[in-house]
Amino acid sequence: MELPRYAIEAKGLVKTYAATKTTPAKTALNGLDLQIPRGSIFGLLGPNGAGKSTFINILAGLVRKTSGKVEIWGRDIDQRPRDSRAAIGVVSQEIAADVFFTPRESLEQQAGLYGVPPKERHTMDLLNALGLGDKADAYVRQLSGGMKRRLMVAKAMVHNPPVLILDEPTAGVDVELRRQLWQYVLGLNRLGVTIVLTTHYLEEAQELCDTIAIVNRGEVVACEPTSQLLRRLDTRAVVITPQAPLTAIPNLGRFDAKLRADGRLAVTFKTAEAGVETVLAAVREAGVAIKDLATEDPDLEDVFIALTYAAADAKNSTAY
Ligand code: ADP
Secondary structure: OOOOOEEEEEEEEEEEEOOOOOOOOEEEEEEEEEEEEOOOEEEEEOOOOOOHHHHHHHHOOOOOOOEEEEEEOOEEOOOOHHHHHHOEEEEOOOOOOOOOOOHHHHHHHHHHHOOOOHHHOOHHHHHHHOOOHHHOOOOHHHOOHHHHHHHHHHHHOOOOOOEEEEEOOOOOOOHHHHHHHHHHHHHHHHOOOEEEEEEOOHHHHHHHOOEEEEEEOOEEEEEEEHHHHHHHOOEEEEEEEEOOOOOOOOOOOOOEEEEOOOOOEEEEEEOOOOOHHHHHHHHHHOOOOEEEEEEEOOOHHHHHHHHHHHHHHHHHHHHO
8 A cells, every 4th residue: 555645634624612601712723734754753832722622623523624625644533533543552641540450451452452363563662662561460540640640552553553642641741661661662663654743842843753743723824844933933032130130031132032030131142143242232122230150051842932923924924
């Protein structure tokens, strides 16, 4: 069979959650277009409420889209719901472990749900690969949080899907287990499995993902190879402790300044356009005496703000 070009492709995807008695209708996905290349380790980033989980839940068949088109492994989710779902394994945010089963039973049961014949199951290999071999017959309730999370990864892989989706996989997982989890995931990728992960941590995405999409308000605002994206986000901040408390944000001309709750002034600048010296000169010019200073690399929030502004500008300029 011919391999699809994209592991996942979404076109004009819309999801509006209906209003309830207490909440108004909410559009979580607002015409999302996304192409996830086959074989990639793809990061889906965005602030809380951007629509990441909604997208993943649509892929997993847990949420019904309002409109738009989605193909998983070249299979349309409306026309071939079962086939498309068989192509993905999803590790969701919540730890939903069946406390009455052992990890071995849990995987066997999951394999049964996917119709994997007993002879083709690879329960012990999966448990060993995820460092759970010696816990195969323990009760799930005796496992630590990190172990339960790894068990969920194993469950997502029982049917050998070509695409593995991880929603915030390392939230609450300690450093050592996180490394073990990534080793396994990277190993799967080397075997050809496409990996999609959502995370808040830019650092994590930066380290692992070859391609990153940034989602905001249900739309993709950037999607490119990680290195290219990071070059675009060459912003840094100078954080200044003033000699005397500031009562207002000084006017720094072309630099964007924010007054933090601790009284420090954070000034962001593009490294390609200015240096720390220029920023400091502007601060002094504005009459602020500097007591202390530090520099900071951008976090996802900054990156994100920069990109959403850029996207809004682009839209405005095409509108006129
Ligand atoms: P993310 O995973 O990026 O944090 P979500 O997909 O969880 O974003 O949420 C996107 C938006 O949709 C948010 O405003 C959220 O409040 C809303 N939302 C998510 N799930 C539901 C739901 N079941 N009913 C109503 N609104 C929802």
